[in-house]
Amino acid sequence: MxxxxxxxxxxxxxxxxxxxxxxxxxxxxxxxxxxxxxxxxxxxxxxxxxxxxxxxxxxxxxxxxxxxxxxxxxxxxxxxxxxxLIPQDPAARYTCLQWLMFQMGGVGPMFGQYGHFHTYAPERIPYAMDRYAKEVQRLHRVLDKRLSEAAYLAGDDYSIADIATFPWIRFPERRGIDLNDYPNVKRWFDAIAARPAVQRxxxxxxxxxxxxxxxxxxxxxxxxxxxxxxx
Missing domain, CATH: 3.40.30.10 (Glutaredoxin)
Structure with missing residues (x-):
């Protein structure tokens, strides 16, 4: 186990x-x-x-x-x-890994920095707050564009790229985000949130x-x- x-x-x-x-x-x-x-x-x-x-x-x-x-x-x-949950076809596999790395190198660190400077930092630093707020918005736009082209981040099929990204998109209000402004992200998010395994x-x-x-x-x-x- x-x-x-x-x-x-x-x-x-x-x-x-x-x-x-x-x-x-x-x-x-x-x-x-x-x-x-x-x-x-x-x-x-x-x-x-x-x-x-x-x-x-x-x-x-x-x-x-x-x-x-x-x-x-x-x-x-x-x-x-x-x-x-990871494609066997080499090209599809690299697409999956590409979006997994996008989460690891972009979504996670930048959303984390937003949370730190907006919620936890001992002093309010307007430059940092503005920088990470804009980066969070930019990353949502990148996701929205990708999800206008495909059902899931790696393509037609749900994969570890989606699993990696989904938990960071939860509670968007904590980052000043309204998912209605990113309709393709919202469609994707709602579909994943409805999965029983995700809920568990x-x-x-x-x-x-x-x-x-x-x-x-x-x-x-x-x-x-x-x-x-x-x-």
Whole structure:
């Protein structure tokens, strides 16, 4: 059974959804990032980057144990293990990987920076707030154009590219986005949100999500100097 070391964030939900879609048995190992559990030795033994998610599969390639971090790499691994959600045709496969990398290098980091400077930064920096707001809008336009050409990001078929991107599009109001302004993204989003496996994946650890204002300890663990210590 695959161990999933995770927390209910967009990057965590990518892996939860993929596992549900693929029907692979898994065990959730919560890593409370607000409480600093990502810095514990047992987690660092799996991922030196102390970021969720990470997986351990005791039945990896050749029947050997494998540990993986980075959500994009995990999605590729799971799709290849199950033989689904990644195209077999070489050209279609590269299109899928292209949009997966678009999420990993663009959507995730830029949306994350928007959230940091608009919600969590200790001081309001208008330049940063404006920069990331415009980048979030631009990335939505890129997605909308692509989804005007195809049903899903990789083409006609739902894939790990969609699974990677969907959790970051949830709660658009938090980023000042109205999905009605991006009709092709909205059509795509609504279709994916209706999938039972997606709904199950997004419920993983939902009861553990922080409610209310962030504490000083949580802020330190997530954004303070604790994360920069040599380990």
């Amino acid at each position: 695959i161990e999933v070391w995770t927390w209910p964030t967009p990057n965590g939900h990518k892996v939860h959804v993929a596992l549900e879609e693929l029907g692979l048995p898994y065990k959730v190992v919560p890593v409370n990032i607000g409480a600093g559990e990502q810095f514990r030795p047992e987690f660092l033994a799996i991922t030196p980057n102390h970021r969720i998610p990470a997986i351990v599969d005791p039945d990896g390639p050749g029947g050997q144990r494998i540990a993986l971090f980075e959500s994009g790499a995990i999605l590729i691994y799971l799709a290849e293990k199950a033989g689904r 994946g997004c419920e993983v650890l939902s009861e553990r999500q922080r409610k209310g204002a962030m504490t000083d300890a949580e802020r330190e663990n997530l954004f303070g100097n604790t994360q920069f210590k040599a380990r």
